Amino acid sequence: MTTTNLNIDITTSAQDYLRELLDKQGVEGIGVRLFVTQPGTPYAETCLAYCKPGESKETDLIIKLETFDVWIEAASEEYLEEGIVDYSMDRMGGQLTIKAPNAKTPKIGEDSPLDVKVNYFLTTEVNPGLAAHGGQVQLVEINEGMAVLQFGGGCQGCGMVDVTLKDGVEKTLKNRIPELVGVRDVTDHTNRENAFYT
DSSP, rough: EOOOOEEEEOOOHHHHHHHHHHHHHOOOOOOEEEESSSSSSSOOEEEEEEOOOOOTTTEEEEEEOSOOOOEEEEGGGHTTTTTEEEEEEEEEEEEEEEEETTTTTTOOOTOOOOHHHHHHHHHIIHHHHHGGGGGEEEEEEEEEEEEEEEEEEEEOOOOOOOHHHHHHHHIIHHHTTTOOOOOEOOTTTOOOTTTTTH
């Protein structure tokens, strides 16, 4: 457990609201876990979940608040910098909001995890080209150094997808990320409804 110096504002109203929710769980020592899914991409989402004792990961960082702990996923820390967790009352009751202005900002370096690098280059170099044909590709997972990808839009069911995969996507990614073994497509190409080439 490492205490973080993360610059994030968890307002008093948010802490009070979260404390109420945590109390309703009836679990001693329960806190919350804050993380970003698909960080550094346009699809990044900031998430908050209950974190019962023993559910935090060994690499998680911790913010000790007065009445509960906030666990921060280590890989999400830099994307949560300058974030705000706030709760405000409105006519419908109230709303918890999490704003992380850096969540979608790509941050990669030589020591970045392979999935972060792949997502970065898919977002910045591959998908802008595919968008001209109404298509896109996203990372499903990294499996033994191989990027497992799924195409959508005009690329799903397209007759040229094999060429796009090998000569476009794989070539670009391997040029940018030498440690990448290769790419594999897991898209169901039997659906040709929106295909650019049939």
